[in-house]
Amino acid sequence: EAQVTQNPRYLITVTGKKLTVTCSQNMNHEYMSWYRQDPGLGLRQIYYSMNVEVTDKGDVPEGYKVSRKEKRNFPLILESPSPNQTSLYFCASSLLGQDLIRRTGLPRGAQYFGPGTRLTVL
Amino acid sequence: AQKITQTQPGMFVQEKEAVTLDCTYDTSDPSYGLFWYKQPSSGEMIFLIYQGSYDQQNATEGRYSLNFQKARKSANLVISASQLGDSAMYFCAMSPGYSSASKIIFGSGTRLSIRP
Numbered sequence: 001e002a003q004v005t006q007n008p009r010y011l012i013t014v015t016g017k018k019l020t021v022t023c024s025q026n027m028n029h030e031y032m033s034w035y036r037q038d039p040g041l042g043l044r045q046i047y048y049s050m051n052v053e054v055t056d057k058g059d060v061p062e063g064y065k066v067s068r069k070e071k072r073n074f075p076l077i078l079e080s081p082s083p084n085q086t087s088l089y090f091c092a093s094s095l096l097g098q099d100l101i102r103r104t105g106l107p108r109g110a111q112y113f114g115p116g117t118r119l120t121v122l
Numbered sequence: 123a124q125k126i127t128q129t130q131p132g133m134f135v136q137e138k139e140a141v142t143l144d145c146t147y148d149t150s151d152p153s154y155g156l157f158w159y160k161q162p163s164s165g166e167m168i169f170l171i172y173q174g175s176y177d178q179q180n181a182t183e184g185r186y187s188l189n190f191q192k193a194r195k196s197a198n199l200v201i202s203a204s205q206l207g208d209s210a211m212y213f214c215a216m217s218p219g220y221s222s223a224s225k226i227i228f229g230s231g232t233r234l235s236i237r238p
Binding site: 043090 | 128
């Protein structure tokens with residue numbers, strides 16, 4: 001089954017304790033992205049990656065790190081979490097380019113989302 | 123700066139009526155893609171429909187259609203014959219550029235509630 005998985009789904013932690021949220025996709029997608037969702041603000045992009053070893057900042061990258069060492073994995077790292085990083089986090093992936101329509105019927109940029117990770121930082 | 127605006131925080135609609143969810147966007151890129159996603163109360167994000175900036179016709183997917191007015195920079199979602207299962211948050215999003223997806227910008231969302 002084609003899917004994006006995130007772990008953990010729920011996490012309560014304390015300020016300053018480093019944590020990693022994992023994201024993995026089994027669809028051989030080039031593009032992966034992390035978002036945070038906060039009430040009234042919609043989804044805001046944290047980081048995205050166009051392919052292995054290629055990452056770039058989204059709109060709210062401060063306090064986060066990412067890496068893309070393998071095509072299927074895109075972990076989100078919070079080196080020193082703070083309470084303002086309490087949020088719902090989504091990982092997403094998609095194909096790029098003309099392959100997209102041919103292989104999936106989905107248009108470019110249409111993303112598969114993971115189930116979300118609810119993070120609380122005390 | 124690129125921006126997506128959804129001005130309706132919440133809407134109530136009677137079952138079987140059509141509903142229009144508003145979305146306006148701002149970009150200086152000549153090429154871009156516009157999307158709508160649905161988020162039910164269970165939390166997952168579901169892709170609904172896509173419109174490319176050079177597409178000549180409005181996109182349609184079953185009961186969903188996108189009313190694309192390029193000059194007005196609007197991309198409203200129209201749901202025909204609404205159903206109880208349409209109750210959800212709806213997000214409009216934009217992807218600048220044509221050849222690939224890069225930064226994706228989402229609006230703040232509209233919560234749609236369908237009354238029986």
